[in-house]
Amino acid sequence: MRSPFRSLLSALTQAAPAGLLTAGLLSAGLVAVASVALPAHAEEHAKPAPKAAAPAPAKPGAKSAKAKLMVGSPMTKVRFSEPAFPLTDDGTYRGYMDRILDEYGRRCVRQEQFGWEIAKDDQERLDYIFQGTMTNYGRIGYLLGEIHPKAVTDPETIAFLADREKKRFLLVWTPLETSVLFMMCETVDKAAKTEATPKTVQKK
Template identity: 65%
Template sequence: MRSPFRPLLPALFAVLVAAGSPLAPALAPALAQESGKAAPKATAPAKPAKPAQSKTMQGSPMAQVRFGEPAYLLTDDGTYRDYLGRIIGEYGRRCVRQEQFGWEVAKDDQTRLDRIFQGTMIGFGRTGYLVGEVKPKAVVDPETIVFLADREKRRLLMVWVPMETSVLLMMCDTDAAAPKKP
């Protein structure tokens, strides 16, 4: 299955350029990096995400960004933290705080998926984040999309993982990794 987000990037880019958003230059490299070969499935969290007592959130308290639609706040048994840690470790950083959210989406509801993804990504631009797609080696699933979002002296890692009837957004606030002891 081709990523449901890939078709959104050109449309999102056009909207951001028209709006004069600082996100537009960050998305340009992502559009140019489309790879033609399929990679094996990722080692993304295999456990189904379970809502934390069905609590929905309008946005991310950590990033102070509003979502395109309310999302379920998800709990972590350590699986998400490990996955995020492997990804951000490639950039010499570590996760210091994390959040994860999920949306239930009907199997072929591309309109709703567009609203969730575009609304959330535009929310990052409106709050001053400069967002750029990255291709970490730890992510081998071509449907998983990874972004780094910078604002002032802050860097967030965002990982969008589409599933058959849901979409997952994992985020962590990062800090420079402590030097390893000899």
């Protein structure tokens, strides 16, 4: 894989603004992981989806005094190779994942996103985080398949569909200059209804 630590903002501005990702990210200790290759995308994809207004960067003082690290994903029940910082979303992450899923006739119904702070050019630690986490998906029974959606315009961003127990998840890894973002969401068929809409009873 080519060094992932180049700016992805030109390709992913509407999906992962640098300020939104890096504000509040914390470092954590390394954990030994198994080997899963981090593939590279050689081909260029289609032009980005229509531009969306980028949210204002998070203010330095806005984060909590003691941010909580997560050892894994509550949604997918998978442990990370090392603890990650949970990120909030103002709609940009969801919008980006929905653009990807639209190509497969699916949409997000719930999501999570996490980040790790990584020293510039620390390829070894990036590999540890990615390899160990993806290996853990396989260990608990997820069937993983890499996808190449047109909405992903940068070759360093990697997307997967992960199936387990009749559920399908979208997993998206985006390395930035000094951090890595991991977005995921549970998906359903685009035509499926998540819950019944209550009917309004008209009084006579």
